[in-house]
Each structure stands twice: as structure tokens, then as C-alpha cells.
Amino acid sequence: MTKKQQYKVTTRLVHGPEHSAKWDFSHHVTPPLSSSTTYRLDSAKRGARGFQEFGQLVTDAGETPVYIYDRLDEPTRSILEGELAEIEQGESCVSFASGMAAISAALGCTLKSGDEVIAHSVLYGCTHSLFENWYPRQGIGVKRVDMNALAAVRAAVNEHTRVLYFESPVNPSLELIDIRALRKLVDELNAGRADDRRLLIFIDSTFATPFGQRPLGLGADVVLHSLTKNLGGFGTELGGAVICPKSMHARLLLYRKDFGGILSSKAAWAILVYGLPTLPLRLKRQQFTARKVAAWLEKHSCVARVMYPGLPSFPQRELAQHQLVDFDGDFAPGNMIYFELDSARAEPEAFIDALAHSAYSVTLAVSLGHTKTLIELPSTMTHSSYGKRGGAVRLSIGLESPSDIINDLKAALAAVAKSEKKPAKSPTPRANGAKARSSP
Ligand SMILES: Cc1ncc(COP(=O)(O)O)c(C=O)c1O
Structure with missing residues (x-):
């Protein structure tokens, strides 16, 4: 040795x-x-x-x-x-x-x-x-x-x-x-x-x-x-x-x-x-945040289903615990979240547009495993080669504060949530395209 x-x-x-x-x-x-x-x-x-x-x-x-x-x-x-x-x-x-x-x-x-x-x-x-x-x-x-x-x-x-x-x-x-x-x-x-x-x-x-x-x-x-x-x-x-x-x-x-x-x-x-030197540090932080975001999403009334290996509801939980293990032997569910909106309550494209227009901590962009939290719609973006439509959302958690990410997601869902009285409204784009800090 x-x-x-x-x-x-x-x-x-x-x-x-x-x-x-x-x-x-x-x-x-x-x-x-x-x-x-x-x-x-x-x-x-x-x-x-x-x-x-x-x-x-x-x-x-x-x-x-x-x-x-x-x-x-x-x-x-x-x-x-x-x-x-x-x-x-x-x-x-x-x-x-x-x-x-x-x-x-x-x-x-x-x-x-x-x-x-x-x-x-x-x-x-x-x-x-x-x-x-x-x-x-x-x-x-x-x-x-x-x-x-x-x-x-x-x-x-x-x-x-x-x-x-x-x-x-x-x-x-x-x-x-x-x-x-x-x-x-x-x-x-x-x-x-x-x-x-x-x-x-x-x-x-x-x-x-x-x-x-x-x-x-x-x-x-x-x-x-x-x-x-x-x-x-x-x-x-x-x-x-x-x-x-x-x-x-x-x-x-x-x-x-x-x-x-x-x-x-x-x-x-x-x-x-x-x-490489920062890989464990970044992943540990991203996982900490991903667990919080996934648990929050799962409770939201506009969200139909959340897939995150760190959630107790993950269908392959046992396999996840055996297969996803970090250098120290701890469970490593990762920084990626996949979720579906309830289409009766919120349209994924409107939600993504609301984030693109108003969020500061969540960026509409493909790719993943970045210091910044990135969100995208696979069916029309990274997986458009399949030629299938579908509303699920892919979220790659970055290094921001968990509460900022949650607040940006919360604000975007609130902006597009359909209510029985009021039809869904698209967010108004900011005149200069500038990003705004999320309101808590
Ligand atoms: C799972 C997976 N494999 C391979 C690739 C391709 O990587 P690259 O963009 O570096 O060619 C990607 C890109 O998103 C990916 O998500």
C-alpha cells in the first residue's frame, strides 16, 4: 500500500x-x-x-x-x-x-x-x-x-x-x-x-x-x-x-x-x-439541499409525483441504499430531482416560464451538476429526440441556500396555480429581462 x-x-x-x-x-x-x-x-x-x-x-x-x-x-x-x-x-x-x-x-x-x-x-x-x-x-x-x-x-x-x-x-x-x-x-x-x-x-x-x-x-x-x-x-x-x-x-x-x-x-x-478536490464537499451540500427541496415538493398541492432516491417514497428505496453509497459508506441519493405537476393545477411550461422570468436562485438551462440550480423540461429539451410530449420537470440542485430555492419554486407555483375561480395566468415578463430576487 x-x-x-x-x-x-x-x-x-x-x-x-x-x-x-x-x-x-x-x-x-x-x-x-x-x-x-x-x-x-x-x-x-x-x-x-x-x-x-x-x-x-x-x-x-x-x-x-x-x-x-x-x-x-x-x-x-x-x-x-x-x-x-x-x-x-x-x-x-x-x-x-x-x-x-x-x-x-x-x-x-x-x-x-x-x-x-x-x-x-x-x-x-x-x-x-x-x-x-x-x-x-x-x-x-x-x-x-x-x-x-x-x-x-x-x-x-x-x-x-x-x-x-x-x-x-x-x-x-x-x-x-x-x-x-x-x-x-x-x-x-x-x-x-x-x-x-x-x-x-x-x-x-x-x-x-x-x-x-x-x-x-x-x-x-x-x-x-x-x-x-x-x-x-x-x-x-x-x-x-x-x-x-x-x-x-x-x-x-x-x-x-x-x-x-x-x-x-x-x-x-x-x-x-x-x-475533483471539491467533489465530496459539493455533493454533500447538494444532497442536503436536494432532500429538503424534494420533501417540500412532495407536499405541494400542485405536484403529482416526486422521484428522488433520498425520499422514503422512492420506489426502489432499498436498491438505492445499497447502490448509492459515498466514499465513507453513507447513503448518497445525489442532487437530481424529477417531478410531475398535477396538470389540473399547474402547467409545466407556465411554471418553467415563471421561474425563467422571476427566479434568482433557479436557472432555466439544460445540463446538471453545476454550482447553480438548473431546471428544464426533458420532453421538449434534453430528451426531445424521443419525440414525446410530457410534463415532468428535471431539477439539478446547486449550492444555493435551500430556502431560496424553495421560495423561488414556491413563488413560481403560486404564479401559475390554477384556481377554480380564476383561470391560469401567464407571468408577465420583466421589461428588461432582468432577474429579480425571490420574495420570501
Ligand atoms: C447521463 C448523461 N450522459 C451523457 C451526457 C453527455 O455529456 P456531454 O454533454 O458532456 O457530452 C449527458 C449530458 O447531459 C448526460 O446527462
């Missing part, structure tokens, strides 16, 4: 590697931001060696690798990847320019024409679009199944199936997929399959972050993240990551080199220096 490994994850996220072959760590306090597109090679031999060794896993213990060109590998990004692999308890990590770049690369270097993927029925809108718009053109089959219906998953698997793909918690419904149960099924199904045809479990764990869930320990093979969300945390960088077995590492690097979707070193640096 190294000295670093004797410390809690929260501390390790603040301090990062004790020593790294990727950079002179003994003389830096903050990880360095490298900004070279290309690297001096000294000799033809060194240049050849760099290309020859490309794809090898760089550890903190070994010799400094020969860096050649930013699109192949570079130090800041590589240090971030080491940290992400470690907190996910994985063997290796490859980062990408965005969450979608990570998802398409992990699937792209696993699947070929003729293969099939089985994906959960509800997914983030762009992942849905990837499967529906692009995979048919590439001759890759996609079956959509409820991943908690194990009999249906078993029935959907055939000799062409390679990947079971899902998010947990699911965006936007917050439903959980039972990872251990799927592992059991996949082990059974893999018993008769050749090594290179084994079924693999891919999970997009963006909603939980490694703070709230470590899927590899529960039985997943590959973990995907959008670093744009809570891992970055401040809404300033796009990024994505694949945490995978060593056996997949070189292929993913090759894919990234040839398709070109690299994470910029500047984005990697911000995630490494600001995002």
Missing part, C-alpha cells in the same frame, strides 16, 4: 498523486497545466520509441513516457485519467472531449457491423439519438429493453449481442438499474461464450458520480462519465471519461487518436484542480 492509499478518498482528491512520472511533482503544489501540441524528441530513436510505446498504460511509478503530440497523450490529461481510474476503482481511464465522445468511443471500439447492443428503454436524449439515428447506418443492431426486467433481457440476448447499456440513475427519471442482478445474469449467459464474444455491462454513471456510486465493484465492466456535470462541477468545461479494464485501454487510445475527440489539457486541468 502506498502512502497515499492510507488516506481517505476525500483527502486523496485534494492532494492527487504523491509523485508522478508524468511530471516533476516533487516541486509543484498545483498540478501543472501543459500546453504543448507537440513535443521535442531529441533523436529519431526517441521519436520511434514514442510511437512504438503509444497505447501503453502510463503509471505513476514508471519512467516518464515519451510524449509526441497532444492528440496521442499529454501529461495533464493523463494525470486526470489516473485520478479518475483510482476513484472509480478501475484499472484504467481514457478521457474524451465530451461525455458523448466518451460514450461513442467506448461503444465504437467494442462493436462492429453485425453486432448488437441492448440498451435500457430510457436514456439521455443524445445517447438515444446515437442508437436510433447512427447505429442502423453502421449495421449495428439496437434493442431497447427494461434492464430491470431480467427475463426480457435474457430473451433479447443472442449470439450477436455484445453490450448491455444503461444509465443508473437514469436520466431523467432517476430510476435505478440493479447492477448486481444484471452481473449475475451476464455471468450465467457468458458461461458458454468465447472470450471475445463475452457480454459486457456498460453503465453511464454521470448522475451518481464516483462519489455516489462505484459500479465496477457492483459488477459493471465499463463506466462512462460526462465530466461536464458534477465531476467538473462548475459548468466551465466539457469532458467525458471511460473507466475500463486494462485490456481495453490501448484500443480506446487508438480510437481517440484516430477519431480525434481529445479532452483539452486546459479542461483536464480545471477538472483536476477545481472539480
